[in-house]
Amino acid sequence: MSAPHGAPGVHSVIGVDAGTASLREADHLIHDLAARLGLPRGTIACTHLIRTDERRGTAVSFALPDARTAAITWSHVVALDHPGLGAALAGRSYGAEPAAHAAVLAAEEHAHRRGGRAVLFPGVDHLTGTVTVADLLALTAIDRLVVVGAPTADGPEPTTPVLTRDHVRPEWRDGHLTLALVPAAGGTLAPFEVPNPTPCCADHA
Numbered sequence: 001m002s003a004p005h006g007a008p009g010v011h012s013v014i015g016v017d018a019g020t021a022s023l024r025e026a027d028h029l030i031h032d033l034a035a036r037l038g039l040p041r042g043t044i045a046c047t048h049l050i051r052t053d054e055r056r057g058t059a060v061s062f063a064l065p066d067a068r069t070a071a072i073t074w075s076h077v078v079a080l081d082h083p084g085l086g087a088a089l090a091g092r093s094y095g096a097e098p099a100a101h102a103a104v105l106a107a108e109e110h111a112h113r114r115g116g117r118a119v120l121f122p123g124v125d126h127l128t129g130t131v132t133v134a135d136l137l138a139l140t141a142i143d144r145l146v147v148v149g150a151p152t153a154d155g156p157e158p159t160t161p162v163l164t165r166d167h168v169r170p171e172w173r174d175g176h177l178t179l180a181l182v183p184a185a186g187g188t189l190a191p192f193e194v195p196n197p198t199p200c201c202a203d204h205a
Contacts, residue, residue, distance in 0.1 A: 010090050011067040014074055015048075015107030017059040017086040017099040023047055023117070024196070026058040030119045033062070037076050039120075040065060044141065046116030046172070048106040054098035059086075059106035061116060113172040121177065127168040133189070134158035136179070142168075144176040148192055150183060161188045167195035 026047040044063040064070040086099025093100040110116040123140025170179040180192035
């Protein structure tokens with residue numbers, strides 16, 4: 001993808017915990033907040049597993065294009081009428097523990113690209129049906145592919161078809177937005193994560 005799409009740093013990443021337990025619930029939360037907050041194109045939204053003594057569940061994070069946009073979005077987040085909401089941006093936090101702490105953990109993990117499973121990211125709208133490896137890398141923010149069980153130094157061939165199943169969830173790994181793939185029928189590849197039971201985005205069409 002020709003435009004820059006990296007996570008912009010701690011001053012532009014907002015963490016949110018609204019008490020979601022599963023990844024599917026967190027996916028729904030991301031789509032709901034993206035619509036309610038009017039998040040701009042270029043936002044990268046991720047889910048984060050939270051495992052602390054006080055909280056077992058999934059928080060979310062939003063990397064906005066710049067610090068000014070993040071500050072505006074922050075004011076909208078804290079104004080949401082959502083019981084138990086926790087949020088964090090840079091040195092600020094909102095809400096009661098443990099939700100605020102979970103939001104801090106999510107924001108920090110995303111800002112430093114240590115982890116986070118991306119649900120919204122630049123180019124995700126291109127990932128429907130079948131695409132080639134070359135197009136997947138050229139048209140989206142995903143910048144690294146790994147094939148589970150068949151690692152190669154150069155990665156899969158650019159012309160290899162990828163069956164997206166309309167459900168593509170790359171993860172931040174060592175600073176790279178990385179998509180794990182598995183071999184599929186007929187020499188194709190498919191994302192490692194299978195939509196269960198159906199792609200979340202279908203509920204937001």
